Amino acid sequence: MKYTQNNLDKIERIAEEAGYVIRYERGNFQSGYCILQAKKVIVLNKFFQTEGRINTLIDLMPQLEINFDALTHESQKMYDEVMSAEAHK
Template sequence: MKYTQGTLDKLGDILGESGYVVRYERGTFQSGWCLLEARKIVVLNKFLSVEGRINTLMEIIPQLEIEFDKLTHESQKLYEEVIKKAATEA
């Protein structure tokens, strides 16, 4: 997977299509992110690099309840890739 703004945008699309809002904020996030599950908001540390943001999203997407049927075909393929990578790392 390439560490580009385009990849970051596509990962954000997966969350957006599932009803999550991705926000970039300042804060003392220990791992670079904070999840407010009750409101479906993912908050990433805005000081992370693009690579850091991508790695963080790839880490948390498998933990979220993503509605696969609501995803576009392109997002479904990327989501499956993220899940597959998470399964091989576990």
């Protein structure tokens, strides 16, 4: 997968369609993100470049509660791509 702003937007859209709010903040992040499960908020390190943001969201995807059927067709395709890339790690 290419590390472009367009791909970052698509991955963010998956989380947003699943009901998550993505915020970019600064702070002491052990692995670049923090999940507030009760509120469905994902907080990412705002100092990450596009590649770091994409990698962090891809690493995070398996932990999120995502209803595949509720995603748009475009998001379903990207979700499949993200999950297959994560499985090959």
